[in-house]
Amino acid sequence: MARSRWWLGAFALAGVALLVAVFVLMTADQAPDGRTGPPGRGPLTVVSIGDSTVSGEGAGEYTAATDGKDGNWCHRSPNAMVNHIELRGVTEHVNLACSGAASKHIRLGDKKQWTEPSQALQLKELVKDHRVAAVVVGIGANDEPKFSRLISQCFTAWFSDEAAPCNENIRSDWDQRVDTMVPKVADALNDVRTVLREAGYRKEDYQLVLQSYASPIGPDMPESLRNLDGCPFRRADLRWVRDTGAIDLAAGLQRAAEKADARFLDLSRAALGHEACSGGEDKNSEWFTRFTVRWSDLEHADRANHAIQESFHPNARGHRQFARCMSEFLPSTEDSAACLVGDDGNLHPAASVTAEHGR
Structure with missing residues (x-):
């Protein structure tokens, strides 16, 4: 009788072990807490982080708080790309990007841009009451490459008949400057990951995407617009910015994304045929602003320095197109x-x- 009970106990124990094994196999691919998305509470949200290319500079209708109020010139626009991204389940779109930001303004720390704390710190506050499904980042051009300053230098070179095309000076250390940028952007992306990890996120809970920069200008424009009425640049510089500068910058940013295990969306050729002034008399086909002056800003000393800030940035049409592509990529x-x-x-x-053009 005792032996019989021993066999029954052994069979029961074996049965329990089998059930445990089956349960483990069935749940091996599930999260321990059974969740299927970002942790926390609040609406499912997509967030943009970065500089003017994602803040909405050039897209107009800037929020009052970021259009010079108390020194804040982040120029966030409701027309910015993030507000047009469509992602299943997402009901809110939050723009943390700020015009002029560099990688140091993204990172955790005390660096401020136009009076605002670091964007990583702002994200840290956001995740308290939002569930972040995706973070779209556009950063790097204001680090060593100084892509926006490059555009300004080429703009200035147009005024001098004797000066050499600006790209001749830029090319001398361009590759080195792009290389210097790479680890800084990677560190900024890693700080975004740190914020989310400390909030309880796993990598599979959200997407982190770094995007590059579309060339705002190109050589294919009427000669009548190669002046202050549109795009005052030398053709050699227009060609270099489009065919070399933007593509080299994209290659560097792709390396940064790989270092941070982030996804990468290349915009370097996105505006081909839609650059500023490419439409001639019809601006409706253009995805970038031409040379733009906010004349009313010139009437106020504290705003005058920002009067041409919108020039050669994505316009509302451009932002919608970039959002369309991002919505399909995510x-x-x-x-x-x-x-x-x-x-x-x-x-x-x-x-x-990069692969398509063999660079």
């Missing part, structure tokens, strides 16, 4: 892609530009 499984104009005239993610 649900995909690709680690990287390039936004290129399709047969329908709109942007779509495709094979990388």
Whole structure:
């Protein structure tokens, strides 16, 4: 009788072990807490972090708080790309980007841009009452490459008949400057990850995407607009910015994304045929602002220095196109892609530009 009970106990124990094994196999791919998305509470949200290319500079209708009030010139616009991104389940869009920001203004720390604390610290506050599904980052051009300053230098060179094209000076250390930028952008991305990890996020709970910069100008424009009425640049500089500067910058940013295990969306050729002044008399096909002066700002000493700040930035049409491409890229499984104009005239993610052009 005792032996019989021993066999029954052994069978029961074996049965329990089998059930445990089956349960482990069934739940091996599930999170310990059973959740299927970002932790915390609040609406599912997509967030933008970075500089003027994502804040909405050039897209107009800036929020009052970021259009010079108390020294804040972040120029956030409701027309900015993040507000047009469509992602399943997302109901809120939050723009933390600030015009003029560099990587140091993203990172955890005490660096401020236009009176605002670091964007990583702002994200840290945001996750207390938002569930972040994606963070879209556009940063790097205001680090060593000084891409916006490069545009300004080429703008200035147009005024002098005797000066050499500005790209001749820029090329001498351009590659080195891009290389110096790479670890700074990677560190900024890693700080974004740190914020989310400390808030209880796993990597699979959200997407982190770094995007590059579309060339705002190109050589294909009427000669009548190569002046202060549109785009005052030398053709050699227009060609270098589009065909070399923007693509080299994208290659560096892709390396930064890889270092931080982030996804990468290449915009370096996204505006091909839609750059500022490319439409001639019809601006409606252009995705970037031409030389722009906010004349009313010139009437106030504290605003005068920002009167041409919108020039050569994505306009509202450009932001909608970039958002279209990002919306298609986010649900995909690709680690990287390039936004290129399709047969329908709109942007779509495709094979990388770097590979396509053999650079």
